[in-house]
Amino acid sequence: MIEDLLLTDLTVELPKAVRLQRLVSALQAEFHCGAVVLLQLEEDALRPVAACGLVREALGRRFIVAQHPRLAAILARRDLTSFSHDSTLPDPYDGLLENHAGAPMPVHDCMGISLYVESRLWGVLTLDALQVNTFDQPARDAVRRCTAVVEAAIRVTRIEQQIHALRLNRQADPVPGKAADSGADAEIIGQSGALTALLQELDVVADSSLPVLLLGETGVGKELFARRLHRLSPRRNHPLIHVNCAALPESLAESELFGHAKGAFSGATTERPGRFEAADGGTLFLDEVGELPLSVQAKLLRALQNGEIQRLGADHPRQVDVRIIAATNRQLQAEVSAGHFRADLYHRLSVYPVPIPPLRERDHDVLLLAGHFLELNRTRLGLRSLRLSPEAEQALLAYRWPGNIRELEHVVSRAAIKIISKGAQRSDIVTLGAELLDLDLNGLATEPAAQHAAASSEHPTAPMALPVLPGLTSAVRPLRDVMDDCQRRCIEHALQAAQGNWTQAARQLDVDASNLHKLARRLGLKA
Structure with a gap:
């Protein structure tokens, strides 16, 4: 029986993703489903954590409950909820079925059941069969019996995560139905080996107070990793203060970081604390730290060495307890050699350097991220469904992504707007073809907006992706x-x-x- 098969998996130590994927695969085979999806509730949205029968990028989507009446109906009941083949409620998986990608869901049976862990709503399990009357009464009764085992599998994965967290001297998220990565922090999406290894490394270093230097190309999402480090650290209940060093005017950089006394300069009519004092007890994230003027670098070094700052124009120093997380897309060692960055500050900041892999090194994560941005644009544009064609998926996988995740977001958003402007109906299943993505598979996007996407926000003074300019020699130069x-x-x-x-x-x-x-x-x- 299916219950026996599911119970057997509970006695084996398995990674969370493997355990839950085996669960939905077994359910798909047992009930002859076109798709089985396990979704976790995260505030106002459902996130797929395991799925069979959907296109890969569906795992990157977040289904806002208020926009999907079928999912809302399932969540609202403790018992099984069924939808007849002629139900007029829109199906959340329209256009996302693996063997019918880009087409409406065929006439089919659909049912789902809400899941509870420790008496709290955790999420839902949905089953879709492409043949009408697949889900007869015996099948429905069997799903009800399986629900307890499914909830047990989820509970086992939670216990395993809590044990892992205790080994790291850290409390795991104790509340079912609320994601650890939810709230003000955007989610880090991906399942690649490179990303998994990075997150495991961050889990370990987060518990220390060591300065961390996040290294990576523009657009890789360094701020998200900084937020994760803070959230998993013992300082999580204290402020995380973000400073974009590239946006600090040189004349005001010292005042912004360390504060100033009344009358320190023209216009300083009152005392003002700086970002260091605002972060006292917490974490200070110095984004694009390579842009700091040399004069400010000396005072930053003093703060790192002694935990001591001095407001501009003040007579006495102040003690602060701040953990520094810095980020840059520059090669700071080269900056040190060129005299643009202090060597002693570089060594202080890079106690624990963390290279963040570019998108091209993250395997199929590009499809999950694309699914996330597709769902955001579907909601923003009021579309019934928005998906990628198989050719578009291959184009995304083949492209080099010099602008990384930010460029991917811009490419998907621009393609969605283009297809609507060309007459696509919002009530249709809208499919983005490869030609709408405007990608040159030699590595550069064909449109200027995509070429400059990487430079537009995280590092405004970074060199743009440009063709070879006349007058440059072919000799090797620094x-x-x-x-x-x-x-x-x-x-x-x-x-x-x-x-x-x-x-x-x-x-x-x-x-x-x-x-x-x-x-x-x-x-x-x-x-």
């Missing part, structure tokens, strides 16, 4: 010199097009005007 030449020529071209107007030039280059002035001074274009 990488920084080549990058500086590219940036210098881009700024000169933008200034020429803007007739010398720096604000217009900054807008054309999609960078902050103050950062453009700072970069121009470094490149010798401005006094």
Whole structure:
């Protein structure tokens, strides 16, 4: 019997993903289903944690309960909920069925049941059969009997996670139905080996107070990993303060970080604490730390060494207890060699360096992330269903993603808007073909917006993806010199097009005007 098979798995130590996947696979075979999905409730949305019969990118989607009446109906009852083949309620899996991708769900039987762990609502189990009358009364009774075993499997995985957390001297999320990664923190989506290994490493280092240096290309989501480190640390109940060092005007950087006394400079009419004091007892996340001016780097080093800061214009230092997490997409060792970054500060920040893998090294995570962005755009645009064609999936897997996750988000969003502007009906199942993604599989997107996606937010002064510029020699040169030449020529071209107007030039280059002035001074274009 199916219950015996499911119970056997409970006696074996298995990874969570494997245990739950074996569970839905067994249910699919037993009940002759086209799709079986196990979804966990996370605040107002259901997240698939295991599925059989759906396209791969469906695991990256989040189904907002209020937008899916079938899922809402299942959650509202403790007993099994069935939907007849002629039900008018929209099916959440329309267009996502593995063997009918891009088409409406065929006339079928559908049922689901809410799941409870420790008497609290955990999520739902849904079953869809493509043949009408598959789910007769004996089948429904069998699903009811299986529910206790399914809930037991979920409970076992929770206990195993709690044991793992205790080994790390950390409390696991104790509340069923509430995700550990929910709330203000965006979710880290993926199942690749590279991501799994990284998260395991972060779980260990989070419990210490060591400074962590997050290294990675622009667009890989360094802020999400910083938030995870803080959330899993003993400082979780204290503030996490985010500072974008690239956006700090050089003249105000010291005041922003360390605060200032009344009268320290023109306009300082009151005392003001800085970000270090705001983060006291918690974590300070220094994003794009390589952009800090050398003058501020010296004071940052003092804070790291002694836990001591001094407000600008103040006479006495102050003690703070702050853990530093820094992030950069620059090669700081090269910056040290070039004299742009202090060697002693670099060694203090990089006590524990953590390289974040680029999207191209994360196997099929690109499809799960695409599914996440597809669902966001489906909701935003009011579509019945939004999915990828098989050709589009292959294009996403083949592309190199120089702008990483941020570029993927822009590509999916732009394609969704394009297909609607071309006349797609919101009541249809809308399929994005490979041609709508505008990807050049040699590695660069064909549209300027995708070329610049990586530089638009996380590191405004980073060099854009550009073709080889005339005048550059083919001889081997230091990488920084080549990058500086590219940036210098881009700024000169933008200034020429803007007739010398720096604000217009900054807008054309999609960078902050103050950062453009700072970069121009470094490149010798401005006094």
